[in-house]
Amino acid sequence: MKTYIKDLSTQQDSVVTLQGWVQNKRESKGLIFLILRDGSGFCQCIVDLGNIGEEKFASISALGQESSITLTGKVVADTRQIGGFEIHVDSVDIIQNCTDYPIANKEHGIEFLMDQRHLWLRSKRQWAIMRVRNQVIFAIHRFFQKEGFIQMDAPIFTGNAAEGTTDLFETDFYGQPAYLSQSGQLYGEAMAMAMGKIYTFGPTFRSEKSKTRRHLSEFWMIEPEMAFHDIFDNMDCIEDFVRFVVSETVANCKMELELLERDTASLEKTANPFVRLTYDAAVAIIKGEEKVEGKTTIEVLEADLIETKSQIEGLKKDIAEREALIAAGGMKKGKVNFNLNTIDKNKNQIKQLEEDERNIPQWLESAKNFTYGEDFGGSDETVLTRMFDVPVMVYDWPHEIKAFYLKRNPENPKFARGVDMLAPEGYGEVVGGGERETNEELLIEKINEHKLPMDVFEWYLDLRRFGSVPHAGFGLGLERLLAWICKLPHVRETIPFPRMYGRLKP
RNA sequence: GCCUCAUUAGCUCAGUUGGUUAGAGCGACGGACUGUUAAUCCGCAGGUCCCAGGUUCGAGUCCUGGAUGGGGCGCCA
Numbered sequence: 016m017k018t019y020i021k022d023l024s025t026q027q028d029s030v031v032t033l034q035g036w037v038q039n040k041r042e043s044k045g046l047i048f049l050i051l052r053d054g055s056g057f058c059q060c061i062v063d064l065g066n067i068g069e070e071k072f073a074s075i076s077a078l079g080q081e082s083s084i085t086l087t088g089k090v091v092a093d094t095r096q097i098g099g100f101e102i103h104v105d106s107v108d109i110i111q112n113c114t115d116y117p118i119a120n121k122e123h124g125i126e127f128l129m130d131q132r133h134l135w136l137r138s139k140r141q142w143a144i145m146r147v148r149n150q151v152i153f154a155i156h157r158f159f160q161k162e163g164f165i166q167m168d169a170p171i172f173t174g175n176a177a178e179g180t181t182d183l184f185e186t187d188f189y190g191q192p193a194y195l196s197q198s199g200q201l202y203g204e205a206m207a208m209a210m211g212k213i214y215t216f217g218p219t220f221r222s223e224k225s226k227t228r229r230h231l232s233e234f235w236m237i238e239p240e241m242a243f244h245d246i247f248d249n250m251d252c253i254e255d256f257v258r259f260v261v262s263e264t265v266a267n268c269k270m271e272l273e274l275l276e277r278d279t280a281s282l283e284k285t286a287n288p289f290v291r292l293t294y295d296a297a298v299a300i301i302k303g304e305e306k307v308e309g310k311t312t313i314e315v316l317e318a319d320l321i322e323t324k325s326q327i328e329g330l331k332k333d334i335a336e337r338e339a340l341i342a343a344g345g346m347k348k349g350k351v352n353f354n355l356n357t358i359d360k361n362k363n364q365i366k367q368l369e370e371d372e373r374n375i376p377q378w379l380e381s382a383k384n385f386t387y388g389e390d391f392g393g394s395d396e397t398v399l400t401r402m403f404d405v406p407v408m409v410y411d412w413p414h415e416i417k418a419f420y421l422k423r424n425p426e427n428p429k430f431a432r433g434v435d436m437l438a439p440e441g442y443g444e445v446v447g448g449g450e451r452e453t454n455e456e457l458l459i460e461k462i463n464e465h466k467l468p469m470d471v472f473e474w475y476l477d478l479r480r481f482g483s484v485p486h487a488g489f490g491l492g493l494e495r496l497l498a499w500i501c502k503l504p505h506v507r508e509t510i511p512f513p514r515m516y517g518r519l520k521p
Numbered sequence: 522g523c524c525u526c527a528u529u530a531g532c533u534c535a536g537u538u539g540g541u542u543a544g545a546g547c548g549a550c551g552g553a554c555u556g557u558u559a560a561u562c563c564g565c566a567g568g569u570c571c572c573a574g575g576u577u578c579g580a581g582u583c584c585u586g587g588a589u590g591g592g593g594c595g596c597c598a
Contacts, residue, residue, distance in 0.1 A: 492598030
């Protein structure tokens with residue numbers, strides 16, 4: 016039977032066989048410390064010259080990083096180790112000895128790592144992120160399945176742009192132009208009329224030339240659609256759903272989130288009620304006309320700017336101190352290296368903080384001058400969510416700026432019943448959705464207003480002609496949700512092989 | 522599409538007002554050390570300073586254009 020590192024705790028003092036890769040190696044005379052990884056975890060394995068013989072010892076000593084091996088040894092408890100266990104090795108079979116593995120155990124730049132993505136996935140942080148992704152996907156399915164939703168797959172080739180706004184990838188479909196799907200929602204609506212409650216879970220494609228930390232050209236979206244649900248039922252569903260996925264992930268990914276140094280306290284706050292604001296109320300807060308807990312956005316942002324500046328000063332001081340210590344001499348080499356590396360890290364942090372320093376005044380300006388009636392920009396979202404520590408749902412948007420299929424507020428037709436959920440900690444829009452228009456005349460009017468080809472929406476109008484009912488739904492961006500849960504600076508690390516502007520390989 | 526910052530060894534980065542033969546650490550390689558946790562110590566090798574022009578006696582450094590990348594805006598999940 017095969018043994019995996021994650022199961023070592025059940026095998027204490029017995030002899031097991033592990034198969035994996037040499038993640039790191041330290042050597043001393045007569046002893047080799049191998050850090051083995053097998054996909055399920057990491058474990059230190061000790062090779063003793065006296066146990067294994069000189070010839071074998073030399074061949075193990077020559078193993079490069081990421082060499083593949085099979086080893087057999089005794090499981091010994093050792094509190095110093097990550098998993099609490101280590102292996103005292105009896106024998107090693109080398110499957111492949113490899114050398115010159117490109118990714119070293121140190122800081123690397125993002126461009127280099129993205130070029131090495133196929134190998135980078137083996138690194139600890141990436142390993143942890145991919146495991147969280149797996150748990151999040153599983154929790155999403157559990158939520159909808161327990162709530163009686165039917166999973167459906169929407170087509171990926173479409174003949175039209177669903178909302179007519181975003182840039183799509185064009186392909187050739189037997190001589191006809193076809194577009195890669197930017198949303199499965201319209202098809203979801205059809206299926207919801209058949210099944211009651213459905214959800215799609217599939218890839219989505221947008222050819223926007225966006226170079227930001229929250230855009231991908233290819234990403235995964237979850238789109239539930241519910242018959243007999245209005246905007247408020249929809250918000251209840253969003254809230255229950257996000258709360259469930261976050262709490263299940265926190266419960267099932269303790270080790271992974273710890274490895275990512277993710278403070279889960281802020282995730283646990285999703286147990287509290289989410290903030291619900293109309294567009295009007297949100298705009299008043301963004302513009303600084305309305306206070307939240309006694310403070311305006313302008314005050315909070317100005318304080319953030321001062322804080323950023325003092326952090327930069329603090330880091331510069333820290334660097335100067337370390338440089339002076341090194342220059343003074345007499346420091347051990349290991350300590351010098353540690354300090355040099357810390358200086359590098361601090362410098363990188365300063366670069367990021369300096370970007371914030373440049374951005375915050377722009378955001379402040381943009382928030383102050385926000386024009387009522389416009390859609391929120393990324394910075395407006397950041398500014399708004401900065402004021403709360405739970406997700407914020409903004410609903411009832413000016414209908415002109417929202418998609419054609421959103422229902423008007425019957426009490427005030429100026430507003431469409433769309434809802435966006437903004438994640439805290441600056442992550443912004445993670446969910447977009449709303450109640451769907453059921454009035455056929457209004458829909459036709461909207462399709463014309465948006466200058467969309469009527470013939471491709473004929474089938475969609477049929478949904479209003481035959482047993483039309485109030486219904487609502489939303490779309491959740493998996494990678495954006497993951498970036499927030501893992502507190503990553505960019506969505507590109509949340510998907511195994513990101514496709515984005517300027518990145519098609521590997 | 523616009524704005525902004527960057528590009529120097531395999532990797533992460535220094536490089537002074539423009540001045541001789543461009544540096545460090547890590548990694549790789551060779552050696553030492555029997556419990557290491559980014560091991561440590563000694564040694565050794567490693568360069569199209571992103572590309573193309575220009576200014577200058579002289580350019581890694583200054584100027585112009587381009588390429589690539591980071592970030593922001595717009596657009597969006």
